Amino acid sequence: MAMPPFVTLDAVAAPLVLDNIDTDQIIPGKELMRVATSGFGDGLFSEWRYRGGAREENPDFVLNREPFRNAGILLAGGNFACGSSREVAVWALRDFGIRAVIASSYGGIFHANCFRNGVLPVTLAADSVRELAATVEAGNVRLTIDLPQQQVRSASGQAFGFKIGALHKQMLLEGLDAVELTLSRSDEIRAFQARDRERRPWVWIDNDAADLAAGTDGPR
Amino acid sequence: MSPASPRSFFDKVWDDHVVADLGDDAWLMHIDRHFLHELSGAVSFKGLDDAGRTVRHPELSFATIDHVVATEPGRGRSSRIPGGIDFMSGLAAGVARHRIRFFDVGDSRQGIVHVIAPELGAALPGLTLVCGDSHTTTVGGIGAMSWGIGSSDGEHVLATQTLVISRPKSMRVNFDGRLTHGVYAKDMVLALIAAIGADGGIGHAVEFAGEAVRALPIEGRLTICNMAAEMSARLGFVAPDATTLAFLHGRTYAPKGALWQSASDYWLSLASDEGAAFDREVRLDCNTLAPQVTWGTSPEHVVAIDAVVPRADAARDETGRRSRERALAYMDVAPGQALQSLPITGAFIGSCTNSRLDDLRSAAAVLRGRRVADGVRAICVPGSTAVKHAAESEGLAAVFISAGFEWRESGCSLCMSAGGESFARGSRVISTTNRNFEDRQGPRVRSHLASPATVAASAVLGRVADPRPLLAH
Numbered sequence A: 001m002a003m004p005p006f007v008t009l010d011a012v013a014a015p016l017v018l019d020n021i022d023t024d025q026i027i028p029g030k031e032l033m034r035v036a037t038s039g040f041g042d043g044l045f046s047e048w049r050y051r052g053g054a055r056e057e058n059p060d061f062v063l064n065r066e067p068f069r070n071a072g073i074l075l076a077g078g079n080f081a082c083g084s085s086r087e088v089a090v091w092a093l094r095d096f097g098i099r100a101v102i103a104s105s106y107g108g109i110f111h112a113n114c115f116r117n118g119v120l121p122v123t124l125a126a127d128s129v130r131e132l133a134a135t136v137e138a139g140n141v142r143l144t145i146d147l148p149q150q151q152v153r154s155a156s157g158q159a160f161g162f163k164i165g166a167l168h169k170q171m172l173l174e175g176l177d178a179v180e181l182t183l184s185r186s187d188e189i190r191a192f193q194a195r196d197r198e199r200r201p202w203v204w205i206d207n208d209a210a211d212l213a214a215g216t217d218g219p220r
Numbered sequence B: 001m002s003p004a005s006p007r008s009f010f011d012k013v014w015d016d017h018v019v020a021d022l023g024d025d026a027w028l029m030h031i032d033r034h035f036l037h038e039l040s041g042a043v044s045f046k047g048l049d050d051a052g053r054t055v056r057h058p059e060l061s062f063a064t065i066d067h068v069v070a071t072e073p074g075r076g077r078s079s080r081i082p083g084g085i086d087f088m089s090g091l092a093a094g095v096a097r098h099r100i101r102f103f104d105v106g107d108s109r110q111g112i113v114h115v116i117a118p119e120l121g122a123a124l125p126g127l128t129l130v131c132g133d134s135h136t137t138t139v140g141g142i143g144a145m146s147w148g149i150g151s152s153d154g155e156h157v158l159a160t161q162t163l164v165i166s167r168p169k170s171m172r173v174n175f176d177g178r179l180t181h182g183v184y185a186k187d188m189v190l191a192l193i194a195a196i197g198a199d200g201g202i203g204h205a206v207e208f209a210g211e212a213v214r215a216l217p218i219e220g221r222l223t224i225c226n227m228a229a230e231m232s233a234r235l236g237f238v239a240p241d242a243t244t245l246a247f248l249h250g251r252t253y254a255p256k257g258a259l260w261q262s263a264s265d266y267w268l269s270l271a272s273d274e275g276a277a278f279d280r281e282v283r284l285d286c287n288t289l290a291p292q293v294t295w296g297t298s299p300e301h302v303v304a305i306d307a308v309v310p311r312a313d314a315a316r317d318e319t320g321r322r323s324r325e326r327a328l329a330y331m332d333v334a335p336g337q338a339l340q341s342l343p344i345t346g347a348f349i350g351s352c353t354n355s356r357l358d359d360l361r362s363a364a365a366v367l368r369g370r371r372v373a374d375g376v377r378a379i380c381v382p383g384s385t386a387v388k389h390a391a392e393s394e395g396l397a398a399v400f401i402s403a404g405f406e407w408r409e410s411g412c413s414l415c416m417s418a419g420g421e422s423f424a425r426g427s428r429v430i431s432t433t434n435r436n437f438e439d440r441q442g443p444r445v446r447s448h449l450a451s452p453a454t455v456a457a458s459a460v461l462g463r464v465a466d467p468r469p470l471l472a473h
């Protein structure tokens, strides 16, 4: 599916600078139960956002406070969104309205999932993230993320450059569909597979005979 | 790099899967095996079908049901969670439409996806294998290069049999020495995560090596690689050796006859060359290792079983200190408190970390002739239907049941509350799983992670407990 392009984002940034915020926190297991790829914003951080299991807001949680209710950017600590591979973590952030995260490092699967959904994971040094969080907490709540220039800027004049792979950047800027891109390389895939069948024939199984019989394998 | 320069296991497997170099560290990689389960698989199929695409190589994919299915005896294809049934029927419809082999509830091959992949010989050394699940790293225990992906990438694999990824950095962890009685693979990997942190493997492909790893059965290697996900490693693996070959020989999807011969030659050639370079090397001494247990809400919050809860300012930095303070509050523990003084009301043996036959044997060695303490709800969920049957026929099930454990059908179950079942709100449990995250095993549930023997000992004593005094020598 083609994605909405990401070029420049000027938005309120919500500070949630804790390490190792895992995807079970971003979207708890019980919020996952629909075969769908959108409509998960309500479940975002639900154990932190709501009290007592009901949807009664916890006024202490940052996303329940003005102006962070309308955050478009999340400032987080190290190893953000580690843990479960659930892509719903990205969908929940996106559905809430968050199009970019700024953190010092990420869980690898989440990082990859972001690019498939038009969400930009910016990596900055932990000190820089803390500086930005301090600025936001002091009332300068808006940040600008400029993807073409690969820069994060605050209203108080801070500017931090960030790195991003060329392909990821292009995919976000143009909202490209990853599957389409790869399908355009079908010849190369075919050539690889032809070579591989010669080299590693044991990789290539088929799905008839053995699969029809009930399995008898087990631990030994 | 000249062709003669020494290569690691990872270098070799990587090189053999590059379809195209897309520049700036983006690589189009061939994917040899794809596993689907109902929670992520159903969504991948939906994406594929919505886009009107087809599955390029259905014969390289496998599907099963594990995450949301109920695990009570006689369950059938049912779930305790509203909506759970839609995931199972979505997966079942997808595999039927696209002709993918499927181990449904009731099939003797059904089980937790990472448990059945090696058990069936569907995962093999030197293969790339992906699944929409972070603990796919488990399968690295038999020498596969395996990792978890999101459901959009799952759709990408279905449509193209490839993925675009960056090349991870490399790390080798050497576990030196020999484990003592009552100490297991789980303790090794918990101690490692304590040492290098829950982000210690971030961006890395991690090779587990050393005498203590070589001495482990495949089950233990799978346990270590399972928890590679908890140090945020991209990949974790143990290079294949004679133990690996003996484990795989004769399994349903493993090569047979002449193909077995050429495959095993290839597998054994994958071992890291003498002098291969790694971006980082770590050593850990196993001779003095004690059983380990977590005290907090990150898998790095680990101490030895006879230790006390550490202070929050033992953290590396300010952010780490705040995270630890939060963990102390959530877990309702205080610095200086002995772990073994903590009473528990739940004990769980299961999950892709520790639910294989060897794990059940080590727990049964503690439970034999003993009873679970009053007030403790103890549950054992075998990792696969095959493990369950094997445990029943060698008498382990009887040991669990007469000790007072619930004996379940295979699945993820209470590892994750997505199954619809959870421990009582706010209760303290000890668990053989891999994640002690907030709310993972139920709302406000406090989870302590440990080995199957430690969980069994704790269930018997009604508190966090060292298994060693309960194990016969």
Ligand code: SF4
Binding pocket: B066, B067, B112, B113, B133, B135, B350, B351, B352, B353, B411, B412, B415, B416, B433, B434
């Ligand atoms: S057992 Fe737990 S960790 Fe393993 S795949 Fe299932 S839910 Fe995930």
